[in-house]
Amino acid sequence: MKDISIGLLGFGAIGTGVVKLLQRNGSLINRRLGARLILARVADVRPGPRPGAKLKRGIFTTDAEAVIDDPNIPIIIELIGGDTVALKLVRRALEKGKHVVTANKALLAKHAEELFRAAQKSGSALAFEASVGGAIPIIRSLREAFVAAEFSSIYGIINGTSNYILSRMTKDGADFKDALAGAQRQGYAEANPAFDVDGTDAAHKLAILVMLAYGTPVKFTDIYREGIMHVTALDIAMAAEFGYRIKLLAIAKGDRDWIEARVHPTLIRSSHVLANVEGAHNAIFVEGEPLIEAMLFGHGAGMMPTAGAVMGDVVEVARDMLAGSAPHRAPMRAWPEDARKRVPIRNIMMREGEYYLRCTVADRPGVLSKIASILGNNGISIARVIQKGRDIKGTVPIFLLTHGALEQNLARAVKEMDRLDVVKGKIVFIRIEE
């Protein structure tokens, strides 16, 4: 059996998972690969042992560049995260012709063009199955299984932390803050959960999915993103009364001429499969011809599932090495570099669909008529209205569902309504997807 050496950069949670996975399933992996994977060097700024992950003496270092520069190591796993140190190191590895396997979605969402160009130039692989959906093989499916497909949409739940929080809010009637605190206690949310709850993490992943499905470069800031911080337990209860669940969805729709790409809390029918994807699970739908629709579901994060996705990529790269395949046998980002074409991402204001609105208004006659009139003047018709209870301060919440409307009309109407003196506090709206 041939030996193939691996260098690991980043000995945090996922890095620890990779070391544990090699300990447990290493001989199985080697049997399936037909070669011996050797963890030759591990680099991290923080020395010291990690529970359950034993390193051979002498392989740990704080010098990541030395790992990359080691001529005996052809495959580098990058699990540092972020796009500062990781960017420099991945760039260096690719320029030196090393194959890189990464789980770093922030890096790819922002620097894909530069990095894949470097990989193209040097003939290195840049593999990233672990960057989206943990153990879910969505990247490989887009690269290899669905190559004959013209996608009409790709959407799903791709941030486990926010899904866990929304699940808790739904089950326990908890408010966002309490559910977040609970998620942090349970280890489902980090001390700084900003990227998870404000939609940034899901948008990073959506950028990657759009790049693969549509063969286009993606400017990350073109992706609309909105988090779950303003979703209340009351919204969730009212959505349920209307027959919906609230989920943070990442949604891409489009064709060869334009794409919508957006991340936001979304009302979906309670009977939809995604409505019942709970906790830290992820699920991704793809739609198009000829597959009609397919869905992949699994653990979207976590030490071991993500480590499994990393090792799947390591094995793919190693198989290509062993078979002497020309570089980029299967294009790393699903399309040959010279077959890609920019498809513009449409502004969120062009979105067409239905909306849920929560308005806090003065409890007096004629208020609904004023609201309905503004909506009507903006070409928006009301599908359903519920007014619940009465408040001691003289305000009441009104909940509306609209029929299909253009977002720019809705946004203009909301602005006008916010200026009404009978409207107290900001109007909140949440998009509905049927």
Next chain:
Amino acid sequence: MKDISIGLLGFGAIGTGVVKLLQRNGSLINRRLGARLILARVADVRPGPRPGAKLKRGIFTTDAEAVIDDPNIPIIIELIGGDTVALKLVRRALEKGKHVVTANKALLAKHAEELFRAAQKSGSALAFEASVGGAIPIIRSLREAFVAAEFSSIYGIINGTSNYILSRMTKDGADFKDALAGAQRQGYAEANPAFDVDGTDAAHKLAILVMLAYGTPVKFTDIYREGIMHVTALDIAMAAEFGYRIKLLAIAKGDRDWIEARVHPTLIRSSHVLANVEGAHNAIFVEGEPLIEAMLFGHGAGMMPTAGAVMGDVVEVARDMLAGSAPHRAPMRAWPEDARKRVPIRNIMMREGEYYLRCTVADRPGVLSKIASILGNNGISIARVIQKGRDIKGTVPIFLLTHGALEQNLARAVKEMDRLDVVKGKIVFIRIEE
């Protein structure tokens, strides 16, 4: 751009889908491949046009062997089905060093060892994503994504016809015969639906999944199979009352030492994801370390989804040709041929689990006590009993759920109960999976 010629054997539904897909998405596929796929020859015993599928003049033939023998055609798509003619042709193609892409589960379930040995010898690819789960990329995921996994189970709904029939029976309260007739009218069941409703088709597919997940040869007749013909609308209604749905599941469980592999109607909790997989959809769960669990869902059959899976394989084979990869870069059946090891399939009598029983008994006192006593003597305890209504002929149905029991004990108890003179008609039991 390089040209790569394809020969198509079998111009039935899926073959027509392949031709239509190349017409519609051919330029997209070529762009993603970086080469031009040319449909050079199409063979079928039945000449004549197929709706929506135009063939270039002169490429149709009734001589399949001539297509295989054409030196300009390196890739053969076999969509004839069955294991008589198809076996001879696939064998011939592999021996001649042609790459073969097939959707033929019956062929692979029964002749995998011979065919993969031939492919190994000649360095040909034998690709079969379309043989299980239509557009669902389960074969590729087992070969490439889940290479680091030690599987504890793989199970799901992998026959769309029987799932459609059970869905109709559940929704409409229809009996098996009526639901089958409806499925035939709707085009969801063939004129001869035997393999679909008796579990054979699902068992063919399960044989393939077990071969991939466990790296073992599978003797098809070792797989226990039982169809849905004996499931009644009453069973479905009673299962619902107990909190279950009845689905035809294909189930493999095991480790390195033994495997269970069986296809049978199954009671699963109404809240389980699979309980809500309706109609012609398929869904497959895999469980194990490190992925914990994952599920793939989609159209399990149909002209276009299956054609898409076929083209995914054609592209994989073509990519390997273009990259000059050594043969079997990624082992076609997930494990290198020399790394495979026989794992025995356990007899169904060793199955442990809970059971649903329907007994038609004389409507007189003491009957339940006799039944309970036989079950007790065989080490089986009763979890729940329901007796419904009264029959004019003096018989009543009794429905029981057992606690966990060994199947050989349950089978012995049923045999004994069938001999009781108070038991009228055969006792029916259905396995429960939690």
